[in-house]
Amino acid sequence: MRTLALLLLCASGAACAVDDALVLRCRALPDTASRLACYEALPVAPPAEQRFGGKRLEQKVDDEPAAIRSTVRGNVDGWRYGTQLTLANGQVWRVVDDVDAVLPELTDPAVRIERGALGAYYLQLEANNSAARVVRVK
Template identity: 35%
Template sequence: MARPLIRGLCLTMALLLAPLSALAQSGYIDIEQRLSAQQLSEVGLSPAQLQLLNRMLREAAERDPAPTVAAASASPTASAASEVGKRSAVQYIGLDDQPIKSRLKGDVAGWEPGTVFELDNGQQWKVLKGSMKLRKPLIAPEILVVPGVAGRWFLQVDEDMPKARVYRID
């Protein structure tokens, strides 16, 4: 009587755990399949940046496979603390980039989506989001283009003013 019961329990456990093991081995799913078209446009990544991000996330998934059921039941703070040491700056796209300090060619009276800024170093940056109207135009101001998370960049004319979200067009 006990053997059929044990066999039944083992079979039930195997059937319950099979989807979890298949899920853990399923691999990486591209971002385009995870997000809607609207969400992708809000992120503002170019096709090349999306391709690079997908490649990096796929490689990270291959290096660090999904946690098993036993690992998932461990305390979240313990696993989070151990994960911090494993992460490299490359996993956080953009955070290893350095700010770009330059001077604008010409003057600036404000910006809105579509405004193009040309820097003394030859780079051109186009405003994606954000708008600002200055009280008086600034003549060839010194600016800072600051990296953000996931390949985003922000143009700072003055530290006390809002930044414009920009992308490089040259």
């Protein structure tokens, strides 16, 4: 069943994280049961929110959201070029704006990261609308 879902997902135009070599290896197996087990062991693409902001500019992902919401772990009192912010969902984003922001200290502030033009991403603090251009590190 998982194999069918994976094949339908790939056929629908969604990004497939499966390496072609792995699929060819499974297809070459002569025994039906072992071929099915091989297909079911193939990795499945992570959810769209986890792929958000990943370095895949050459492949436009149709199901990637236009923005995500999360919280920054810990205290935030501002940022400058190079500051890294770790979100509650495990993603790490680095500020690439050359404008410093000095803010009142916030603990676990809510943020929104949205896609901009030409592959840019912008992180916005929901508490005071401060925003910075960011790139995803992890």
